[in-house]
Structures are given as C-alpha cells and as structure tokens.
Amino acid sequence: MLSSGFPQFQRIRSRMVHLDRTYSAVLFDMDGTLLDSSAVVERVMTDWAVQNGVDPKALLAVCQGRRTIDTIRDFATADMDCEAEAARLEAAEVSDVRGIIAVPGAANLLDRLPPDRWAIVTSAGRDLATRRLTAVGLPIPEVFVTAEDIQQGKPDPSGYLLAVERLNVRAEACLVFEDAPAGIEAGLRAGCDVIAIDFARPEVAAHVCPRVSDFREITFNLS
Structure with missing residues (x-):
C-alpha cells in the first residue's frame, strides 16, 4: 500500500x-x-456511452481523474478510433460549461x-x-x-x-x-x-x- x-x-x-x-x-x-465539473462530465460521458453501447455507470465509475483517451481505451471496440473519439468528447466538454x-x-x-x-x-x-x-x-x-x-x-x-x-x-x-x-x-x-x-x-x-x-x-x- x-x-x-x-x-x-x-x-x-x-x-x-x-x-x-x-x-x-x-x-x-x-x-x-x-x-x-461533474454535471458536465456526467452529461457528456453518458451520451457517449449510450451512443456506443457502453454501460454509463461503469464508464462514470472510472473516468474521473483520468485522461479521456485512457478512459476511451478501456471501453473501445476493436475498430474504434480512440483518439478521434477522445477528441470528440473533449470538444463536447469544451462547449458545455453549464453547472x-x-x-x-x-x-x-x-x-x-x-x-x-x-x-x-x-x-x-x-x-x-x-x-x-x-x-x-x-x-x-x-x-x-x-x-x-x-x-x-x-x-x-x-x-x-x-x-x-x-x-x-x-x-x-x-x-x-x-x-x-x-x-x-x-x-x-x-x-x-x-x-x-x-x-x-x-x-x-x-x-x-x-x-x-x-x-x-x-x-x-x-x-
């Protein structure tokens, strides 16, 4: 420990x-x-999870404090472009500062x-x-x-x-x-x-x- x-x-x-x-x-x-920023993270990550067939609760449980690219890699399918998905997620977060x-x-x-x-x-x-x-x-x-x-x-x-x-x-x-x-x-x-x-x-x-x-x-x- x-x-x-x-x-x-x-x-x-x-x-x-x-x-x-x-x-x-x-x-x-x-x-x-x-x-x-938890309100924004929950909105953006939940939307991405639903769109990609990922359990939102599982995604939200591990995404805090980590780089977006590292989280995406944990849940990516074999044919997913992880860097492109991470860039898309970060762009969505940049545009959303509500809450x-x-x-x-x-x-x-x-x-x-x-x-x-x-x-x-x-x-x-x-x-x-x-x-x-x-x-x-x-x-x-x-x-x-x-x-x-x-x-x-x-x-x-x-x-x-x-x-x-x-x-x-x-x-x-x-x-x-x-x-x-x-x-x-x-x-x-x-x-x-x-x-x-x-x-x-x-x-x-x-x-x-x-x-x-x-x-x-x-x-x-x-x-």
Missing part, C-alpha cells in the same frame, strides 16, 4: 486541518479539486499564492482546462501541465514530476491537492504530501491521506 508519509496534522473544530510543516510549492488537480462551479475557497487561495509557487496538473486537455478555469473565474497558472504534456496519465506520477521540475522545487517539499484515487496515487508516487478534497467525491474518504471538503478547511505554510 502507498503511504503518504504525512506529517502530524491537527483537526480543529469539525473538519479544520492545519499542516505543521512549510512547503515550497502547491500543486493542484483541476476537476473535482479546484472546480466541480460548473469553483470549489469554495479555491479563488481566495490561488489569489494569495505567488505565481511561481503553484501549478495545475490536470488530465484534461489544455483547451478544455482553460475553458473551465475561465468559466469559473480562476486564474491560468504559469506552470500548467495538461494531457498534451505527458505520455502516461494518472495514476502515473509523470505529470506531477513535470510540474515539480518546471517549478524548480523538490517533490518532497510540495503539497498536492487531489480528489480522485488515480490522482491521489499519482501525487504519492511523485513523493509529495497529498490532501484529498472530497467536495465533489465523498467516496474519496476511503483513501490513504488526510481530507477536507474544500479549501476553507485547511491552513499550511509556504516558504
């Missing part, structure tokens, strides 16, 4: 978490972490972080990620790792390791915020501390790291 190697932390009031260490940088997943909201506290936290001390590492493509961040009024980071930048999606740690390299910090000095098991595993495998955000995914509670509902429930130090 992966271990977070997490330092001691305190719970204050019902869910407040204070981290007793200082970090060099903060790395964020996007969907389900900084913003909740997307920022996770509480996300905008305030990002506004307070120096631009060279944080990054987003997302399984979404750059166009889709930019569209969603803009739709909810969140900033586009200087270090922005998207699906196009990596060969292997989460739970492979390469996305987080690339962000660490671009920020010129050590992985063990980074704090990762994630929501999905695949992303949590990626952060842990990269050597970072990980906090789970369960705003959109209460089932993340079963995973192996501390959790909060949103960014109003946590404090930490940045050097």
